[in-house]
Amino acid sequence: MLLKLILAQGMLGLNNGVFYAMLSLGLAIIFGLLNVVNFAHGALYMAGAFVALILYSYVGAWIGLEQLHINFWVALVLAPVIVGCFGMLIERLLLRHLYKFDPIYSLLLTFGVTLVLQGLFINTFGASGTPYPGQPEQLRGVVNLGFMMFPKYRLFAIVFSVLVCLAVWFVIERTRIGAMLRAGTENPELVKAFGINVPLMVTLTFGFGTGLAGLAGVLAAPIYSVSPLMGADLIIIIFAVVVIGGMGSIMGAVVAGFGLGLIEGITKVFYAPAANTVIFFLMVVVLLVRPAGLFGRQS
Amino acid sequence: DGISDDVVKIGVLGDMSGVYSTGFSGDGAVAAVKMAVEDFGGEVLGKKIEVISADHQNKADVASATARQWIDEDHVDMITDLTNSAVALAVQQLASDKGVITMSTGAASADLTGKACTKYGIHYGYDTHALPVGTATAVVKNGGDSWYFITADYAFGHALQDNTSAVVKELGGSVVGSSDVPLASTDFSSYLLQAQSSGAKVIGLANAGQDTVNAIKQAHEFGIVEGGQQLAGMLVLISDVKSLGTDVAKGLNFTVGWYWDLDDESRAWKEKYMKYSNGAAPTFVHAADYSLTLAYLNAIKAAGTDDSDAVRAELSKQKIDDFFAKGGMIRKDGLLEHDMYLVQVQEGAEDPWNVAKVVRTIPGNEAYASLKDGGCAMAQE
Amino acid sequence: MSDFILEARQLGKSFGGFRAVNNVNLNVERGTIHALIGPNGAGKTTVFNLLTKFLTPSSGQILFNGEDITDLNPVEIANRGVVRSFQISAVFPHLTALENVRLALQKRLGVSYHFWRSKSLLSELDDEAIERLDQVGLKRFAHLRAVELPYGRKRALEIATTLGLEPELMLLDEPTQGMGTEDVGQVAELIRNVSVGRTIVMVEHNLGVVADLADTITVLNRGEILAEGPYDVVSKDPAVMEAYMGIKADEVEA
Amino acid sequence: MSEQTAGIGNASEFEDSGPAESAPGNRIVQGVLWGLLILSILVAPAFLYPVFVMQLLCFALFACAFNLLIGFTGLLSFGHAAFFGGAAYFAGHAIKVWGLPPLFGIITGALGAAVLGYLVGALAIRRQGIYFAMITLALAQIVYFFALQLPFTGGENGLQGIPRGTLFGLVSLNDPIVMYYFVAAIFMIGFLIIYRTIHSPFGQVLQAIRENEARALSLGYNVDRFKLIAFVLSASLAGLAGATKAVVFQFASLTDAHWQTSGEVILMTLLGGMGTIFGPIIGAVTIVTLQHELASIGSWVQVVIGGIFIVSVLLFRRGIIGELARVLKVSGV
Amino acid sequence: MSMAVIDKPLLKIADLHAWYGESHVLHGIDLELGEGQLITLLGRNGAGRTTTLRAIMGMVDRRTGSIALRGEEFIGKPAHRIAPSGRIGYCPEERGIFSSLTVEENLLLPPVVGEGGMSLDDIYTMFPNLREVRKRMGTRLSGGEQQMLAIARILRTGARLLLLDEITEGLAPVIVKALGEAIRRLKAQGYTIILVEQNFRFAAGVADRHYVIEHGRVIDRIDDADVGTSMDKLNHYLSV
């Protein structure tokens, strides 16, 4: 019985890990390559979920086709693109002006963006959240895992996000793009002088990182209800995940994301009230013994 | 004597945007109060009646700061709604210290007129004692005699869990465990699993609003109901049933303080209310909001003043006899004792809002704790 | 009795598998100017960092005035009187020259943790601070903020500040780097002046300066000591000539 | 990935920081500001709702305490709400349950915040810059969860009904005017402590550390200890503010410990002027007044506050007082 | 001074002005050099030599005048187009080694701008030190190693015009000498080079001409052959 419960809570933990991993991955890309701590990452995740909701429930009505519900699969493609474009807009219009200052200003700026986004969505959709009705038919129902009934959709979310994380890791760590991006963070002027279009690269990277947040949002929509505050507390957890994984480390973000989800889930079996804090305690421990994080480059 | 500041100000302090903003509080509650003021004629003793409202965001500190300023600066005479027990407990205490009447509706904790009762605090509509009397009794009698609670982690949830446990145990059932869940959670799966592995026959939901809806949905998603466990929502509104869909909510029993399909008077009121609220049918909380506003204004009229002591005394003198409550009375401890109704979800009715049918009327004195057992020290002498 | 103010015994430092400093034995005689030279990457800065504990040695021992200071932290070492300068100039840019120097002097009042007292009590140090500035020719810049000083003068300010600690031993890392010829002369002069009554260890690529100032020269190469002695001896050492000056370079792969 | 970012708001960015602090022009401007401050504190309750002014004072003190860290030590703590809110709980518990008189309750709160500050600070100063910010944020979140879950805090309900009691057993603090001057006195004491700290030998070393940490170290200053002391001081004063607020509102709540409050105090300081003496007060007054005046527009407040944040970061990194000082060519204000 | 005009200059700079923000640093630089030539820019600290190179690379806030390379005007070009279309390699004064990249990543970073660049092996042969440290992070290198890396990095790209800023700064004599050799060899291989130096002796013998810059203007131009006879003048320009 206990083993069953541990496995079951572990699965749920892994399920949360999907979002930890995908969000911290985007955050790590943006931080590692642009040196910006994007506080708005949680809000963009929320925006991704809302894009899915809007596509399904509102767009049809807007264009006079009440029966039109743009489905989940389309949202899975469109939402990251839309959120990513929005991210690029933020980068172009706002962040860009802060690169020459202490990175803390970028953190503060994105904090402001978070407040604005949250406020706008609360005003438009209310604070309480709306369920996403567009869960795809193919993924309804449960799978019997032996130790539990697990919704098909959640299983899909886990597999899908693992694949996405691996693909992203490959591109960044195994291609020259990664090195170019890192260099661009450090000394954009010189990299430009070498003949690389740094501003474009930075914008695209930011768009990519935020697009990942949007993607995570779409994945989340059918699981949680879509709410303006869904990213608010999550972002703090994500920060801890990133610190534990090692800031800027792609592998660290992914492994720590899934791993911490798992640990959090299992904690619930033994002492549920500690589940909220276990990640932060682990963070303290990691800081004490390995200040650069599990996968970070030790300085 | 007379009306202080030449105006009677009623403050609606509610959850205007959060998890309780539909069904319990929000625009629907403000509409009910305004409708009552209009029906009353907009004036009392020749002075204007004014309604102001604010969002407490389910935060007791925000609520008490707002209430403090309402009382100190805006000279509000009565504060109502107070959906969210934590909010209500804080504001009721503060207001009573400052000699202002509060009439809580959305808030549920029986402590409001129990151990936390105050001189000017009134609780109107239902409470956590009254809810399980109908629902839990029905469930236990049907064989659901071991319970696991999923509880909203604040004043209300704990009060509801305690009151329900008491009923369950009294009937010979047992409580095997519970999980405390923060207000406004969207993922109940891990708590549901915990409940499932506890082996309890019944998963009692000591929460409300969106929380209840989410918990019920996810229980279905994880095949928990199919696995043989029964869900018991301790506080369910017809708006929740509507958003769940009657197919998902099928078979659910729950307790309400009023149902619009009780009689002609109620049906008529519902029709009128729906015009005020953009077509949403009233929940019993909205009906209570309307009813208490009239009761308060009548008391001022009868007392000839808006002085809190006089009005409070007058409120206990009247019987509440309207579409909402028949022969209800506001007791010394501030509780409105009135009949409650056990209803059951029904499918396929013509009116989309006709989601339930009344299966039992629970007399007020059975539903609510007696003055003596209520635990209000002030009311004991 | 040897009068070595500083002794490093078998000092070693590895980064990962790479041995940047290997078995270095350094004996610095009291009251002398001791120069550390060597090709780039030889480990000179690393040795400095080890001596001042900005890096932790992988092996070996450091003695100061005969006492083992290997386990002290940078602050304790500084407080014993071993003070360093940096390869790039190190001043507090938005403090005035006077305040820069006063920060060094302030330590001896023992009030640095006193957040409840007024800093006007520091003005008793002003006279001495001015005197120190005068020593390095900065008296008239006393009330200018350090950012506004030209590079060479920043270097001088740094030295004046260091002197404020009255160090027994000063470690200077490339004090003339990046200076125009006129500044180089000035700083060299300055170092000679302040060396009176104390010991100086310096890293320097400008052989002119080294020849001019140093009593003893240690040549490092690939983390190890290649040669040691006065300029005339060291500069004629064939190994040094090859490794450092590049004489015979034709035979060495460039 | 360099960690050596110099502290925020210093060095390279603002090259021209006016003449020496004691120049005659400065003296006048400083005097005017001091005069305005004292005068407005004295007469405010005659014109404004006293509870509101007390709230202003509490947040102003909070912002000044925060500024001690960011403006004068170069450390961005993103977790200061933990001390503000934590102290509120300590004070509330001490007064309500232990029955301490309000003044001692508030002191207990500040001491509690000092202990929290020590624990958080000791961990966080192991890293620098953006890391420091994120670590304080996460540690504050632990404090938040404790506030949520420990039995004595009242969880989501908060700690309600903290009695205001009497001062020295003599005057009742339930009288709004007495309460007001009590709060005003606490504010002034806190503010003077901060002012003195900045202008102390200790403050001088803090500034040196902010400008060039390695050099301060090489001069034999135990940099970590200085930072830690500054952190604890700042946390205690933030706690003083939080504890006082708890007594004013008779309430200790999760909001005060939430990260959003940490964000707000940053905004107040940034808006008023980091590293200025009076800036945080102006910033706090602006933000709290805005929140208060705009309360009726609901969540749009968040949008407005967020917008101010963005604009300040982009265009007014010096803040109101900082810009003023630049225009008037003065410093030390 | 001799005013020999080059028939077909590879690079011709005329009346170049440059600004950092408000501050006007270059006040009309004129210089030219032919394919395969090597010139040096001499001058005191702050004269504007570095700025001249940065202005060519588009790394100043504003520039006016003319920079014609192989007949094409470069003033209006965005910074990231300059190196590829001009086949230029730039080695900055502060070296610009990337700390978050390994030595090898640093080496491979600048995109190839043309054919004929050196291979990694050639580079390691030229700078054996670098081979040893190639897996190390960029700024873990000693000052001198960083300098070598900075030069090596642009030799890979196939650039034909090299702008080298104070490459002997902070280097041991042995390396300075080796670099001198390297420069000579590069010139022999047909590279065109602009060298900014404090130390004109370093380049004497290899250079075709020396330009003396002061206050953002070319104040003199000395053919290498005349260095011997212009010693006094040079010393006067470069010291107090």
Ligand SMILES: Nc1ncnc2c1ncn2[C@@H]1O[C@H](COP(=O)(O)OP(=O)(O)OP(=O)(O)O)[C@@H](O)[C@H]1O
């Ligand atoms: N933190 C580090 N990690 C790895 N290697 C390092 C580190 N610091 C220095 N090194 C290596 O140690 C060697 C010695 O470096 P050091 O800076 O001491 O040289 P140096 O003699 O001061 O040279 P220069 O004259 O060029 O400044 C170099 O090869 C350098 O790459």
Ligand SMILES: Nc1ncnc2c1ncn2[C@@H]1O[C@H](COP(=O)(O)OP(=O)(O)OP(=O)(O)O)[C@@H](O)[C@H]1O
């Ligand atoms: N980023 C900048 N902003 C403003 N002014 C600058 C900047 N960089 C250089 N300057 C100024 O431009 C002038 C020319 O500087 P430049 O670096 O070109 O000189 P240089 O001849 O290369 O001397 P050095 O020997 O110092 O390298 C100097 O007065 C310098 O102060």
Ligand SMILES: CC(C)C[C@H](N)C(=O)O
């Ligand atoms: C809307 C409600 C369920 C609120 C709840 N009754 C409470 O007391 O908190």
Ligand SMILES: [Mg+2]
């Ligand atoms: Mg060195």
Ligand SMILES: [Mg+2]
């Ligand atoms: Mg230069």
